[in-house]
Amino acid sequence: MLITSVFVFILGWLIHFGIWRVWLPRTQLKALLLIFMSVWPVGIIFLAIRGSQDGVLLHILYFSALYWSAALSYVITYSAMEGDSPTLSLTRHLYRRGESGLSHEEIEEFFRQRPFLGARVKALITDNIFIEEQGGFRLSPGRYLFFHTILLYRRIVFGPVNLGG
Amino acid sequence: MAPEWFYLLSPILALVAMVVVQAVFWRLRGGEQFYTSVVAGFLAGLLVAIAMQVALLWVFPRNFDRWVLAFVANPAIYVMLAYCFFNFINLGHASIRIRIFKECHDRGGFITHEELRAVYDDERIRDVRLKRLLDGGDIVKEEGRWKLANPRLVPVANLVFALKYFVLRRKSEFEKVS
Numbered sequence: 515m516l517i518t519s520v521f522v523f524i525l526g527w528l529i530h531f532g533i534w535r536v537w538l539p540r541t542q543l544k545a546l547l548l549i550f551m552s553v554w555p556v557g558i559i560f561l562a563i564r565g566s567q568d569g570v571l572l573h574i575l576y577f578s579a580l581y582w583s584a585a586l587s588y589v590i591t592y593s594a595m596e597g598d599s600p601t602l603s604l605t606r607h608l609y610r611r612g613e614s615g616l617s618h619e620e621i622e623e624f625f626r627q628r629p630f631l632g633a634r635v636k637a638l639i640t641d642n643i644f645i646e647e648q649g650g651f652r653l654s655p656g657r658y659l660f661f662h663t664i665l666l667y668r669r670i671v672f673g674p675v676n677l678g679g
Numbered sequence: 680m681a682p683e684w685f686y687l688l689s690p691i692l693a694l695v696a697m698v699v700v701q702a703v704f705w706r707l708r709g710g711e712q713f714y715t716s717v718v719a720g721f722l723a724g725l726l727v728a729i730a731m732q733v734a735l736l737w738v739f740p741r742n743f744d745r746w747v748l749a750f751v752a753n754p755a756i757y758v759m760l761a762y763c764f765f766n767f768i769n770l771g772h773a774s775i776r777i778r779i780f781k782e783c784h785d786r787g788g789f790i791t792h793e794e795l796r797a798v799y800d801d802e803r804i805r806d807v808r809l810k811r812l813l814d815g816g817d818i819v820k821e822e823g824r825w826k827l828a829n830p831r832l833v834p835v836a837n838l839v840f841a842l843k844y845f846v847l848r849r850k851s852e853f854e855k856v857s
Contacts, residue, residue: 576752
C-alpha cells in the first residue's frame with residue numbers, strides 16, 4: 515500500500531511533467547488536479563485486484579490518504595512555483611546582496627520590475643474568476659467555495675481581513 | 680469499530696490537535712507570532728500522533744505488522760496534512776489573489792480599477808511584506824539599508840526557485856518561458 519501510493523504519485527507526477535514539457539495548460543492548477551484525480555483509480559484498482567488479508571477497504575483508504583496528502587502538498591507547492599512569492603523573491607534577492615543589503619530605492623525598483631498585483635489580476639482572469647469589463651473587473655458567476663472557506667476560517671480564527679497580501 | 684480503523688484515525692486526530700492548538704495559541708498571544716503558533720500547533724499534532732501510535736501498540740498488541748505499517752505511513756500523512764493546513768491558513772494571511780477576490784466580492788462582484796488601486800496596490804504589497812519580514816526578525820534596516828537578518832526562508836526560497844526552474848524552465852513569472 516505504501517509502495518503503491520509512492521508509485522501512483524510518481525506516475526501522476528511524470529504525466530504532469532511530460533504534458534508540461536510539450537504544452538503548458540492555461541489553467542495549470544486545475545489541469546494538475548485533473549491529472550492526479552485521473553491517476554488515483556489506478557492505485558484503487560490495483561489494490562482491489564491484489565486483495566489483502568487485512569481488508570481491501572482499509573488498504574484503499576490508507577492508499578488514498580497517503581496519495582491525496584502527497585498530491586495536495588505538491589499542488590500547493592506548485593501554486594507557489596507558478597507565481598512568484600513577493601516575500602520569497604525579496605528574501606532571496608537580499609540574501610544574494612549579502613552584507614551590503616539594499617537601499618529603499620533598490621527595494622522600490624525590485625518591486626517595480628515585479629508588478630505582483632497586475633500578475634495576480636491576470637491570473638484571476640486566466641482562471642475565469644474575473645471578467646475584464648469597461649472600467650473594472652466582474653466576478654464570474656460561481657460559488658467559490660475554496661475562497662470563501664479560506665476567508666471564513668480567517669475571519670473566525672484571525673479576525674477581520676484588513677491587511678492581507 | 681474494528682481495530683484497523685483506529686490506525687487511520689491517528690493522523691486525522693493529530694491534524695485536529697494542530698488546528699486547535701494553532702488557533703488557541705494565536706488567540707492567547709493576542710494575534711501575534713503567526714509562525715510560532717503554526718510550529719506550536721504542528722508539535723502538538725506530532726505529540727498526538729506519537730501518543731496514538733503508542734496507544735495502538737498497547738491496545739492491539741497482536742496487530743504488530745499493521746502497527747509497523749501505520750508507524751511508517753501515519754507520520755508521513757500527518758506531516759503532509761500539516762503542510763496543507765499551514766498553506767491553507769497562510770493563503771488567508773498572505774495571498775494577494777484571495778485579497779483581490781474579497782475586495783471584489785465585498786463590492787457586489789464588481790470592482791473598478793480605481794477602487795482596486797485605492798485599497799490595494801504594488802506599493803502596499805511591498806510595504807506589507809517589508810513589515811512582515813521586519814516584525815518576524817527576518818530583515819533589519821541598518822544605516823538606511825535593508826539587510827537579511829535571519830536566513831531561515833532562504834532554503835525554502837531556493838527550493839521553490841529550483842523546482843520552478845526544473846518543472847517550468849523559468850526563474851520568475853516575470854520573464855518569458857524559455
